[in-house]
Amino acid sequence: MKKTPFVTLQQVNEICRQYPTPFHIYDEKGIRENARALKKAFSWNKGYREYFAVKATPNPFLLKIFQEEGCGVDCSSYTELLMADALGFSGENIMFSSNATPEKDFLLAHKIHATINLDDFSDIETLDRLAGIPETISCRYNPGGSFTIGNSIMDFPANAKYGFTRKQLTAGYKLLMEKGAKHFGLHAFLASNTIANEYYPTLAKILFQTAVELHQETGAHIAFINLSGGVGIPYKPDQQKNDIFAIGEGVRKAFEEILVPAGMGDVAIYTELGRFMTGPYGGLVATAIHEKKIYKDYIGLDACAANLMRPAMYGAYHHITVLGKENAPADHVYDITGGLCENNDKFAVDRELPEIQLGDRIFIHDTGAHGFSMGYNYNGKLRSAEILLKEDGSFQLIRRAETPADYFATFDFTDFFKNIKN
Numbered sequence: 072m073k074k075t076p077f078v079t080l081q082q083v084n085e086i087c088r089q090y091p092t093p094f095h096i097y098d099e100k101g102i103r104e105n106a107r108a109l110k111k112a113f114s115w116n117k118g119y120r121e122y123f124a125v126k127a128t129p130n131p132f133l134l135k136i137f138q139e140e141g142c143g144v145d146c147s148s149y150t151e152l153l154m155a156d157a158l159g160f161s162g163e164n165i166m167f168s169s170n171a172t173p174e175k176d177f178l179l180a181h182k183i184h185a186t187i188n189l190d191d192f193s194d195i196e197t198l199d200r201l202a203g204i205p206e207t208i209s210c211r212y213n214p215g216g217s218f219t220i221g222n223s224i225m226d227f228p229a230n231a232k233y234g235f236t237r238k239q240l241t242a243g244y245k246l247l248m249e250k251g252a253k254h255f256g257l258h259a260f261l262a263s264n265t266i267a268n269e270y271y272p273t274l275a276k277i278l279f280q281t282a283v284e285l286h287q288e289t290g291a292h293i294a295f296i297n298l299s300g301g302v303g304i305p306y307k308p309d310q311q312k313n314d315i316f317a318i319g320e321g322v323r324k325a326f327e328e329i330l331v332p333a334g335m336g337d338v339a340i341y342t343e344l345g346r347f348m349t350g351p352y353g354g355l356v357a358t359a360i361h362e363k364k365i366y367k368d369y370i371g372l373d374a375c376a377a378n379l380m381r382p383a384m385y386g387a388y389h390h391i392t393v394l395g396k397e398n399a400p401a402d403h404v405y406d407i408t409g410g411l412c413e414n415n416d417k418f419a420v421d422r423e424l425p426e427i428q429l430g431d432r433i434f435i436h437d438t439g440a441h442g443f444s445m446g447y448n449y450n451g452k453l454r455s456a457e458i459l460l461k462e463d464g465s466f467q468l469i470r471r472a473e474t475p476a477d478y479f480a481t482f483d484f485t486d487f488f489k490n491i492k493n
């Protein structure tokens with residue numbers, strides 16, 4: 072399917088009069104419509120709730136949109152917990168799914184009454200010693216081996232650092248019950264960015280079956296099953312979008328087949344989606360500032376991997392549109408680069424695009440999740456602004472761009488940079 076940006080050149084030029092490139096821009100309408108479709112797809116389940124994975128796009132304005140749409144948040148660190156609490160998410164609307172967890176993180180999660188999803192058997196003792204075991208607690212499951220859908224191997228949980236083994240789950244639930252836990256959650260995340268409507272239903276079957284066993288083995292009351300993240304998005308134009316209604320229906324069937332006959336039809340389904348919630352509804356807008364022709368043709372942008380790391384880190388494909396040239400023939404081949412002193416700082420390699428002139432606005436698609444948030448300051452590059460394209464077509468600054476003063480702020484105990492004023 073042809074990928075079309077959710078902003079036009081005209082809109083971008085208007086934004087640029089106030090806020091120079093580069094910036095990430097988000098589509099409020101797309102985010103809300105998608106969140107509503109997700110909710111509808113799981114409306115068959117009475118307790119259903121999406122806990123948006125904060126790490127995907129930790130912007131308070133976007134979290135407020137999810138709050139308005141009835142979502143909770145999934146946090147994995149101290150600062151994410153602080154953010155959720157400050158934005159008025161109540162304890163039951165905060166899931167804490169961490170790993171290698173510092174003690175102060177557990178203490179804060181406990182203090183704000185977040186639902187804690189333990190990553191390891193040893194966390195039981197740690198949490199008990201620090202704060203006591205709450206009545207509602209969750210454990211993350213790692214089934215080991217390989218995870219397959221039909222005949223295709225999706226991932227290798229045996230190599231993943233997360234979760235309890237199957238035996239540890241039984242022992243863990245028993246120990247938690249001894250320490251006062253009354254209501255249990257079960258969580259697993261077995262494959263990332265899946266473009267297959269079968270992912271959630273396949274995972275659900277594994278978790279539902281395990282929940283029935285755990286209930287039989289320990290007598291524990293299973294209150295919720297958390298399917299976590301992993302529902303993907305089509306980064307490439309030839310990829311098929313997931314059908315969230317087919318996914319919800321697949322999970323419902325597994326629920327009817329496994330949980331209902333076991334007398335566990337009151338279990339709530341939770342999700343912790345990140346990429347699916349914001350990925351397609353964000354774009355990185357940059358300007359072509361340099362062209363060079365050596366052994367290949369390069370276009371240099373004012374954005375770099377510090378603003379979007381996925382291509383450099385994973386060789387990930389992000390579609391690119393030259394704004395205003397949506398319908399021009401793609402009769403040039405370019406490497407589209409940032410300016411880091413790192414040869415992997417390329418948003419695209421050998422990409423067929425229309426002829427690019429300096430000053431052209433470049434829209435890099437699908438940066439709404441794990442885009443801005445993976446940013447860093449290598450080469451003294453600064454994090455960009457974030458802009459919200461509102462439902463009525465107006466735009467709002469939702470994070471200002473970093474300034475040199477921000478970059479030097481961690482040296483504020485010295486005098487070296489005190490005269491730097493941006």
Ligand SMILES: *Cc1c(COP(=O)(O)O)cnc(C)c1O
Binds near residue numbers: 126127147440
């Ligand atoms: C990253 C993560 C998510 C979100 O994953 P997506 O692939 O963005 O949907 C959810 N839960 C946990 C525990 C995670 O680490």
